[in-house]
Structures are given as structure tokens and as C-alpha cells.
Amino acid sequence: MSVFDHIEFDEHEHVAFCHDKETGLKAIIAVHNSYLGPALGGCRMWPYASSDEALNDVLRLSKGMTYKAAMANLHQGGGKAVIIGDPRVHKSPEMLRAMGRFVESLNGKYISAEDSGMSVCDLQLMAQESTYIAGTKASYHFAGEEADGNPSPSTAYGVFIGLRESVKYKFGTDLQGKKIAIQGLGHVGYRLAEHLHREGAELYVADIYPESLERAKTQLNATVVSPHEILQLDVDVVAPCAMGATINHQAIGQLKAQVIAGAANNQLATENLGELLRDKGILYAPDYVINAGGIIDIYHQQISSSNEALKAHLEKIGQTLNEIYMRADEQNLATNIVANSIAEEKFKK
Structure with missing residues (x-):
């Protein structure tokens, strides 16, 4: 083919x-x-x-990166x-x-x-063979820590901001006591778990690598579950932070969470599932909006910027999500459809 x-x-x-x-x-x-x-x-x-x-x-x-850059207002x-x-x-x-x-x-x-x-x-x-490699060094860190070029901390912080705003929009509360299931504890997923733990969330985690699970259990008091169970738990939020397409028809039929907000790319197996989530009253944070922290970080490392400017840009992710949620409710549309429409206005000729 x-x-x-x-x-x-x-x-x-x-x-x-x-x-x-x-x-x-x-x-x-x-x-x-x-x-x-x-x-x-x-x-x-x-x-x-x-x-x-x-x-x-x-x-x-x-494709997701095109939409991500457009929604993050990057050239x-x-x-x-x-x-x-x-x-x-x-x-x-x-x-x-x-x-x-x-x-x-x-x-x-x-x-x-x-x-x-x-x-x-x-x-x-x-980079020894190409001049077109980004993220090999860095000057800025949103928290003022030493920057090494790894954009994962910024991605995780952006997802945390977006998840926190999604919870506030859906429940009208903060993260204290909220039950959150994290699917995947990689570079971003584990850092997200750390942010959520500090805010008092109750964590449930799944990953294919046992050492990550043990670390989360010991350091973050997380409850370890199998990858097959993680999307079926009776929790407030599901945060997909592994591979894409995990939110499919079967998963939606088993979901008890009222919010989906995570770091994974292409979380929906097909675009039309956004409408199904809306019909079921599940608030979905479009993945390329909430996980844009990495590309925002790389952008700031390439310009004359500052730690404060990087942090402010990352925190705009929450504002963007709120705008999407409000427009989706006003127009009775799925959040991913609204986000797509806004992005396409920016990059389609």
C-alpha cells in the first residue's frame, strides 16, 4: 500500500x-x-x-505536532x-x-x-552528524533549576497545569484528595505524579517497568495496578502518559473517570470518540494542547528568553484549555473538535 x-x-x-x-x-x-x-x-x-x-x-x-505548535502560538x-x-x-x-x-x-x-x-x-x-537537532543544551528552566536540554520537566509541568485546570473546570475544586490514575511512568509521567502528589492527590499508577512502579509506591505513596486495570478504576481523572490510541471504544465503555488529561500523544483512537466522551459527560483535554510544554521549552531555548517567560508560557496551557472548554459547552461540540478548528485557522493556507 x-x-x-x-x-x-x-x-x-x-x-x-x-x-x-x-x-x-x-x-x-x-x-x-x-x-x-x-x-x-x-x-x-x-x-x-x-x-x-x-x-x-x-x-x-x-500531524499532532502541527496542531500543537499552532495552539501554543509558535512559529x-x-x-x-x-x-x-x-x-x-x-x-x-x-x-x-x-x-x-x-x-x-x-x-x-x-x-x-x-x-x-x-x-x-x-x-x-x-548532533555530531546534523545541525538540525534541538534540545542538546539549554539555558532556561521554568523552576529556576539547572537546564540540561531535556524538555520532559516542562512537558510534565504543562500537563500538571492543564490537569489542575481541567479538574477545577469539571469539579470546581483543587486537586486535594482527587483520585488520579496515571498510565505510564516515563520521563513525563513520573514527574507529573510528583507534581500531583505535592498537591495532595491520591495516585494510582501502571507501567511496564517494575522499577518505576516501586519508586512511585515508595516515594509517592501510589497504588500500583496492572496496565489492564488502570483505565477501569473508579477515579476522578485518568492521565494517559504512555503510547497513543489507548482511549478507544472499549476503554470508554469501561471508564469511570470524569476527566481525561494526560501527556500521551494521540490519545483518542479515532477523532469521533471525542463526541462519545462528551455524550458521556467526560471532559477531555485535547492531548496536543495539554502536552505542549516540551515544544514550548525547546522554542524558548532557541530565543533570548528567561525562566520566568518560559514558566508563563507553560501556564498559558491552562488558559487555552479553559477557552476550549467554554467554547465546547457554548457550541455543544467535543473539545477535540473545537481545538482542531482553532488550530486549523492558524496553519491552513
């Missing part, structure tokens, strides 16, 4: 494939839209079950890269340098940053 016929193809400007036999690199880069500026997006390494699964992910993710387009492989097993310095050469081959159409399965050190290896 041609990529043009793929169900997730959405007038993408550029889709490139790379296989480096010597290092074992198998990767895809997708540029969705560059109307507002060069396409920026993270490079993800994941043990995809097939190349079609990887293509599906990179097409969805790159950037949307792109994404995926590497097929287990980052704990298959990653090597040679492979990462080969990935850098792949990024360089697009001559600036795509600027790569950090994503799942990748680290700042990995990006620095890629």
Missing part, C-alpha cells in the same frame, strides 16, 4: 524512510505541515511490532521521527549517528528533538 493511501496520511508534505544496514537503523521521518515554520518534533525509539505500526505512529504524531510546523527497536536493547552510538545523518539529509525540513526512548545524550550523538 502506498503511503498516500494510508488511513493516517493527512496531506503530509514529506515522508522519508531510512535503513542503515551497518548499524541496524530502521527509521521514518514525517513532515506534516511547515506553513508556520520548520517542522519540529521529537525522535521516538520504540519496539514497534511492524513497520506499518511505526508508519501509523509517525504520521499521527507529526513552527509539525514533524516527527521514529526508530524501530527497543531502546534498552538495540540502541548504539553508531545507530544514533546514522540517525543524525538521516535527519541532516532533509536539509532542515525537519528539526529533531527528544521523545520516548531517547535522551539528551542520544541527541548529542545525533
Whole structure:
């Protein structure tokens, strides 16, 4: 099947494939839209079950980055890269340098940053071969801490702000005593859990790595549940912070939470599920709005900015969500449809 016929193809400007036999690199880069500026997006390494699964992910993710940049009011387009492989097993310095050469081959159409399965050190290896790598160093941190180029702290803080505002909009209360189920304790999910714990939330967590679960249980007094149970719990909020498409028909049928607000990209398996969530009275924070902290962080590292300016920009995520929620209620529309409409006004020619 041609990529043009793929169900997730959405007038993408550029889709490139790379296989480096010597290092074992198998990767895809997708540029969705560059109307507002060069396409920026993270490079993800994941043990995809097939190349079609990887293509599906990179097409969805790159599209999401376009909408994310537009809603965050950034002069950037949307792109994404995926590497097929287990980052704990298959990653090597040679492979990462080969990935850098792949990024360089697009001559600036795509600027790569950090994503799942990748680290700042990995990006620095890629940067040995490409001038189009972001997030290898940083000057600003929203909390005034030492900045190392990792955008995860900003992503987590933005999600925390968005989740807190979503709870306030839905329940009219703060986070104290709220039951929150976090699906995935990676770089962002665990930091989100820390923010929520400090606000007095009651945490339930699931992850595929036992060490993360033990840490959350010991340090955050979190209740550990299986990945199969996490979306079915009788909680106030579900925070998807792992892979996308976990909010599907089956999951919605089992949801007891009244709010969905998390860090994962492409949380809805299909766009029409937003209407189903609305019909069930579940408030959904559009993923590319609430998880824009990372791209906001990278933007500020590239300009003359400050810790205070970065923090203020991150906290605007809450304001943007409130605007979406109010418009959705006024127009009786799903929140994701409203967010899409606002974003498309900004980047569609």
C-alpha cells in the first residue's frame, strides 16, 4: 500500500524512510505541515511490532505536532521521527549517528528533538552528524533549576497545569484528595505524579517497568495496578502518559473517570470518540494542547528568553484549555473538535 493511501496520511508534505544496514537503523521521518515554520518534533525509539505500526505512529504524531505548535502560538510546523527497536536493547552510538545523518539529509525540513526512548545524550550523538537537532543544551528552566536540554520537566509541568485546570473546570475544586490514575511512568509521567502528589492527590499508577512502579509506591505513596486495570478504576481523572490510541471504544465503555488529561500523544483512537466522551459527560483535554510544554521549552531555548517567560508560557496551557472548554459547552461540540478548528485557522493556507 502506498503511503498516500494510508488511513493516517493527512496531506503530509514529506515522508522519508531510512535503513542503515551497518548499524541496524530502521527509521521514518514525517513532515506534516511547515506553513508556520520548520517542522519540529521529537525522535521516538520504540519496539514497534511492524513497520506499518511505526508508519501509523509517525504520521499521527507529526500531524499532532502541527496542531500543537499552532495552539501554543509558535512559529513552527509539525514533524516527527521514529526508530524501530527497543531502546534498552538495540540502541548504539553508531545507530544514533546514522540517525543524525538521516535527519541532516532533509536539509532542515525537519528539526529533531527528544521523545520516548531517547535522551539528551542520544541527541548529542545525533548532533555530531546534523545541525538540525534541538534540545542538546539549554539555558532556561521554568523552576529556576539547572537546564540540561531535556524538555520532559516542562512537558510534565504543562500537563500538571492543564490537569489542575481541567479538574477545577469539571469539579470546581483543587486537586486535594482527587483520585488520579496515571498510565505510564516515563520521563513525563513520573514527574507529573510528583507534581500531583505535592498537591495532595491520591495516585494510582501502571507501567511496564517494575522499577518505576516501586519508586512511585515508595516515594509517592501510589497504588500500583496492572496496565489492564488502570483505565477501569473508579477515579476522578485518568492521565494517559504512555503510547497513543489507548482511549478507544472499549476503554470508554469501561471508564469511570470524569476527566481525561494526560501527556500521551494521540490519545483518542479515532477523532469521533471525542463526541462519545462528551455524550458521556467526560471532559477531555485535547492531548496536543495539554502536552505542549516540551515544544514550548525547546522554542524558548532557541530565543533570548528567561525562566520566568518560559514558566508563563507553560501556564498559558491552562488558559487555552479553559477557552476550549467554554467554547465546547457554548457550541455543544467535543473539545477535540473545537481545538482542531482553532488550530486549523492558524496553519491552513
